[in-house]
Amino acid sequence: MIFEILTIFPGMFSSPLEESIVGKARDRGLIDVRVHNIRDFAADRHQMTDDRPFGGGEGMVMKPEPIVKALRAIKDCGPPARSILLTPQGRLFNQEIARELSRLPRLILICGRYEGVDERVAEYFTEDQISIGDYVLTGGELAAMVMVDAVARLLPGVLGNEGSAVADSFSEPVLEHPQYTRPQDFEGMGVPAVLLCGSHASIRRWRRGQALLRTRMRRPDLFARLSPTAEDIVLLESARRELEERV
């Protein structure tokens, strides 16, 4: 899969997309991340990419010409692509959208800066607008990195253990159960005894109860979308009782 990133700060992408799983996926040719500097497509002597807003107001707006020129230059250099503008005004990114995008051969991610991007870019030159959350970043760059990471790990071969992307939180709208590793006693804090008992059935049931309880307590919005089975209700109740006994 190919990610084309349009930004005026290409340097921001070096380290985050060169390390860890995404970096390895690039080395192995599973993904290709191409970062393009919008400034290279600015026509004027000063390579201006922003200008004052029509109608007045604070801040600067990204000009349409350099972005559209960049889009036109890369559009035909590869398989069909979906152009996406990263903006707080976009639809809210989630696991379902990550899965939808992971099925496409190429994504073009346009990172806005300043007070925004000229609306004609959004209206006539992009197919999608995405926000990564209800908060305002200084630009779309971090949002683009979040999307590359979330989409890349869903591609075949990227994680190595194929099962784990499927079993993640949000494949089913349930948070993950708590995890523990050695030492068994860490500064006087132990590990739930069930995890040491060796019974896979008991462990599975305990984990499911914990996952359901967490979801109900921390993300009631997700919990409301669940259809718990009769067993789920029993496991949830026993997780709730266990918590009550601890406090």
Ligand code: ADE
């Ligand atoms: N640019 C600024 N804030 C953003 C957000 N929350 N999501 C995507 N792009 C952004």
